[in-house]
Amino acid sequence: MHKLEQLYEGKxxxxxxxxxxxxxxxxxxxxxxxxxxxxxxxxxxxxAVNNRxxxxxxxxxxxHGIPTHYVHxxxxxxxxxxxxxxxxxxxxxxxxxxxxxASRYGVEEGLVFDDPVVEFSYKNDDLHDPLLNxxxxxxxxxxxxxEIMQIRNYALQINEVLKTILLAAGVTLVDFKLEFGRxxxxxxxxxxxxxxxxxxxxxxxxxxxxxxxRFRRDLGNVEGAYEEMGRRLLLG
Ligand code: 5GP
Numbered sequence: 312m313h314k315l316e317q318l319y320e321g322k323x324x325x326x327x328x329x330x331x332x333x334x335x336x337x338x339x340x341x342x343x344x345x346x347x348x349x350x351x352x353x354x355x356x357x358x359a360v361n362n363r364x365x366x367x368x369x370x371x372x373x374x375h376g377i378p379t380h381y382v383h384x385x386x387x388x389x390x391x392x393x394x395x396x397x398x399x400x401x402x403x404x405x406x407x408x409x410x411x412x413a414s415r416y417g418v419e420e421g422l423v424f425d426d427p428v429v430e431f432s433y434k435n436d437d438l439h440d441p442l443l444n445x446x447x448x449x450x451x452x453x454x455x456x457x458e459i460m461q462i463r464n465y466a467l468q469i470n471e472v473l474k475t476i477l478l479a480a481g482v483t484l485v486d487f488k489l490e491f492g493r494x495x496x497x498x499x500x501x502x503x504x505x506x507x508x509x510x511x512x513x514x515x516x517x518x519x520x521x522x523x524x525r526f527r528r529d530l531g532n533v534e535g536a537y538e539e540m541g542r543r544l545l546l547g
Pocket of ligand 1: 401403409410411412440486487488508509510511523
């Protein structure tokens with residue numbers, strides 16, 4: 312498989328065409344941004360951890376019947392994935408209050424929910440990814456009602472699988488963001504990444520943050536947190 316022209320460059324990844332129209336190559340960068348791109352930095356080694364962790368978790372999810380865009384890991388930073396049209400929804404699942412949930416509703420971080428909370432944001436940087444509900448998403452034609460129901464079911468199943476894998480590595484899954492895409496025939500598949508950039512991971516014993524909040528909140532040892540998550544998950 313050959314890397315042809317660059318199709319897209321996002322904040323943390325680049326996407327390249329291949330000779331197969333249904334396959335693209337994702338290349339993970341060390342660049343980090345937060346707060347709508349206002350805060351910028353480099354997290355050395357992040358791209359490799361995020362690439363390998365995403366692939367590891369997507370393979371596990373596939374074993375549990377979740378369709379994903381994953382095809383084949385090419386090297387440390389690059390992976391062949393199915394070409395999809397991204398559904399412009401950020402699908403967030405929360406098990407414990409943190410981040411925008413805590414600030415939006417005026418509660419402390421660390422409240423453990425009886426049931427997971429699924430929420431959707433409109434993936435739109437200019438509008439700062441506003442929160443929306445199913446009716447808004449259907450009205451805006453971002454997804455059909457059936458797709459939204461399927462996305463919600465997948466998100467809850469993914470939460471259960473990820474929680475179990477992470478717990479075995481001594482990590483509590485606080486919350487995370489997923490993105491889904493449609494393949495050429497309209498099949499909904501999990502896309503994007505599952506990494507410390509897109510999830511909140513807290514050490515199960517100490518509560519230490521092992522994710523991008525270390526960068527967002529200037530907590531120090533950012534690289535160390537990514538390396539530690541890589542060690543815990545990928546080296547067993
Ligand atoms: P919050 O809404 O509290 O900021 O984020 C909830 C979860 O979704 C966190 O795990 C966070 O990392 C992830 N998340 C939400 N929006 C984004 C985004 O635009 N980019 C990334 N990388 N993660 C996001």
